Amino acid sequence: MNKYTVINPHSEFKVINTHVHNIDGIAKVTGRATYTFDVKLPNMLYGKILRSPHPHAKILKIDYSRAMELPGVMGVVTGKEDTLGIKQGIWRRYQDLCDEQVLPVDKVRYIGEPVAAVAAITEEIAEKALDYIDVEYEVLPAVYEPLDAIKKEAPEIHEGFERNINVTRHIEWGDVEAAFEEADYIREDWFKCGGQAHMCMETRAAVSSYTPDGKLTIYHSNQSPYYMQGLMAGVLGMREGDIRVISTYVGGGFGGKFELDGAIFCSAVLSRKLFRPVKIVFTREEDFIATKRRTPMFYYVRTGVKKDGTFCAREAKVFTNGGAYTGMGATALYLTGFFHSFPYRWKAYRYDGYRVYTNTLPSTSMRGFGAPQAMFCSEQQIEWIAADLGLDPIDMRRKNSHHEGYEVPGQATIASCGIDQCYDEIRKWINSKGKLPANRAIGISACGFMSGGIFNWFDTPYSFSSAVVTINQDGTVELYVGAQEIGQGSNTTLAIICAETLGVKIEDIKVHSGDTDHCPPDLGAWGSRQTLMAGNAVKMAAEDAKKQLLEFAYAQSGYNIVYDLDIKDRWVHAIARPERGYDYGELVKKAIRGKDGQKIVGRGYYTPHRKGMISPAYSYMLQGVEVEVDEETGKIKLVDSMTAHDCGQPINHLGLIGQLEGAFSMAAGYGYLEYMPYEDGKLMNPNLVDYKMIRATEMPPANIAEIDTYEPEGPYGAKEAGEGLTNPTAAAIGNALFHRFGIQMKECPIRPEMILNALKEKKEKEKEKKGKK
């Protein structure tokens, strides 16, 4: 079905990279796992949100008196009456990028934006009450596309942002003009990359409970309880410490759940007004129209290369559809420009990105964080250049690729890089296919990705990751992390690192996460940061605890000072004489007695220092897809796939495979299925009937070759896995179409009508040529 191989495997580990089951498994396969969606508190009310039907309008008046008359309605809140009107944003270090009132006071900027929220004794009554809230709007002219919104005559969406330009980003190294001069061949193309819905299986959901002592407890489905705590404190004018955010089980995130959403904000404001718990769960339609989405981008790419395929210069200009607010869009704007250069060595590179406000659903981070768009453009253009020059596209890529020790000028140092072997593995897979049937072709695409961001736009005073390890008298271990489990397997990965470091078994570890009252702060699950950053913190905490244990072991061992001790598999022993030792549980008891009865507590933390502009480490990968096309309908079918991947030392074997297969399915969806068409600011397919995604019958076998490298900055040599692989696939599908038909797909998702049009155009051109002859 699938082939999984490891290149250069390391096997000195007891727990790392073994067949460890996900530690949340029992809860998740038996229905015991309690998501925010399942939370029910005593005396709880249900909330619903009234949403704007207009893409751009002033709110003149909100009259909810009729709604209050409905039996069962307990209260209504509006931005003007019940909030401080604070403009917030996750880039809270920069005031001008904090531009969103979750319940706006005087103006709405997209269809679906919250206008008021109501709480009632049942969800049904709350829903009905929405019809009894009367809102008077003054409808304003609206604009939906970035290239329209930057025009002089376009309506102003936010005051003081000239031409609706929200953020700009510039990246440059080398002498770009001179490097283009050196090129024998220059090619330029425009691309249009679509949005994509995060489509978490659990829609946005929150249960807020504000109590008379001025404390607020929030159950919320999110990727970073710490961010939620900080952001909510900001908008409510409360102290962070008076807010507890609990996110035990989260039904998916994918980059869409670490900003304030209507569910958390409105439920909290309602609860503060009514002193009762309030639950808000988005419907699937609300989740589509009123959360955020992957950033749509227009990409201009100009690339200069030498005849022999040496890359000289690249220049990119990007206009992104920011939608109504900033959110994480500012980060995506930088990262798309940075990863557009990946994984190649450009003598000179220049990127200018413009994020433009429009009256559409705000765009933000989504798995891949700007890179899927960047790679869709870059990796196709590279394929076309190779064809134009008559060069082998794999050899050309390989010749220009990053390597260990390479410095991306002024941006990053590459400490580990396994991409060279990825080329070998992809080549082997292609060769193994032999001659393909006439309706099939193979496309490939390369990329690299970050292992956590080094930037601190959130302005946290805390370490980026922290962990606490405590050891009980029976040797069981409590691991407290702020890292957030959202299905990616971080609890298991961190438990593995803890067990390996302490020298105990995986079943000895209990992980505590997703609760700001009990877990140390951590920036949470985004930007592929947890394995490296939280992993380093956990390793440090476990080493700290282990050192305290071993002090007692040394004291009573009587060994010569040159011998050192270790614990492996719960066995305390001298490394030189592993057969002589004793049980770890015995040592723990002695150590606790030696500490006058105190529990063993280890602490660890991690913040990247002097690691360039972006990330401490980079993963590398190549994606190959075998694509079948029906020439009558333009329909694509993925027949087979191959991933060659370098994530440093794999830690969580099952988790890694799952992350790679899952990233591939999301990436393939972005490539040819997941389309978000808007008309006059309205999403035309906000449901799972019309929004198509990969289902079990569309998913091809996912073969994987894991290149085991060692990343010096990562715990046990580990780095990112699972997000980067969202990046290459759209381009790989495009490249397969190019090889099969010679058509160039400059827009994604690549839809059947686009393929049919391209085929038609190609035939007409061929006819014209023949006619001329």
Next chain:
Amino acid sequence: MEKILLQLNVNGQGYELYINPKTLLVEAIRDHIGLTGTKRGCDTVSCGACTVMIDGMSVKSCSVLAAQAEGTRITTIEGLEDNGKLAPIQKAFIDHGAYQCGFCAPGMIMSAQALLNENPDPTEWEIREGIEGNICRCTGYNSIVRAINATAKGKYTEDRS
């Protein structure tokens, strides 16, 4: 609307509900009986998160009224397990990492079990078709297919002493 009295048999247990006749089966299971293992992920009968078994066949519980299920045997994810012993399909899901966030897992597992009830030795394609109505945003499905296949091949036995 006048409420009706309803008898439902869920996981072998009888429940008497006095509910609005428009109540969906998923609402009866989650909100009235209180079995929250069954999830809901859409409003259009598209995602399969609410899948349960009715007389051994998979049914999306948002697509039928609770009243329509009267007189049948309803099985939810909570009913697969027997006195702390997991069913083979549940063991297989754990062993293959066939879930990530886990939100689709209860519905997915019920679809898988119903498929195996009907077709104990499915081909890979039959497995894929059997779970086509269930969306999983996390795994890419292949681990789920492997888990179902291994269960069909008898790798995970009933452990019901």
